[in-house]
Amino acid sequence: MIRITYLMALVLILAFSLPTHISASRIYTTKEHIFPEFIKWHIYVVNGLSNNQDLFTHCKSTENDVGIHNILSGSNITWSFRTDFAHSTLFWCYVRKDHDASSTFDVFWYYHPLFEKCNWKNCIWVAKDDGIYLKDLSKSVDELMHEWYSGM
Numbered sequence: 001m002i003r004i005t006y007l008m009a010l011v012l013i014l015a016f017s018l019p020t021h022i023s024a025s026r027i028y029t030t031k032e033h034i035f036p037e038f039i040k041w042h043i044y045v046v047n048g049l050s051n052n053q054d055l056f057t058h059c060k061s062t063e064n065d066v067g068i069h070n071i072l073s074g075s076n077i078t079w080s081f082r083t084d085f086a087h088s089t090l091f092w093c094y095v096r097k098d099h100d101a102s103s104t105f106d107v108f109w110y111y112h113p114l115f116e117k118c119n120w121k122n123c124i125w126v127a128k129d130d131g132i133y134l135k136d137l138s139k140s141v142d143e144l145m146h147e148w149y150s151g152m
């Protein structure tokens with residue numbers, strides 16, 4: 001009888017001390033355990049074009065329209081949102097750099113490899129002379145994602 005009580009006390013002590021500590025530290029060490037729904041995501045579209053070229057942008061989701069913007073060379077637009085719990089949040093952009101070079105591409109969708117590149121917070125898209133890049137913040141490199149489409 002006495003041994004069982006000691007055992008139960010030990011189990012109770014372990015139950016109240018260990019798991020909370022483990023789960024708390026896990027949240028901050030492995031990002032896969034964070035729910036993307038609780039993150040406030042920030043999207044940036046950056047004009048990285050040369051020769052002072054403007055960048056025309058129109059970004060939207062099914063629910064929101066970011067609007068039409070002419071971004072000056074070296075500048076950016078940014079907006080933020082939280083994803084819905086159905087994992088269906090999708091933002092995309094139409095961008096144009098001169099009268100016959102444009103591109104349409106998704107800038108946010110529910111995709112863990114994208115979340116990694118965004119460092120679980122900031123998705124930074126950069127329009128350059130040779131195409132549209134996404135900053136891979138986990139590797140500190142700009143990755144070419146889309147070519148310009150010519151001919152309209």
Ligand SMILES: *[C@@H]1O[C@H](CO)[C@@H](O)[C@H](O)[C@H]1NC(C)=O
Binds near residue numbers: 075
């Ligand atoms: C966007 O523009 C702001 C204001 O000029 C600047 O501080 C910020 O660094 C820019 N962000 C990116 C990702 O280019």
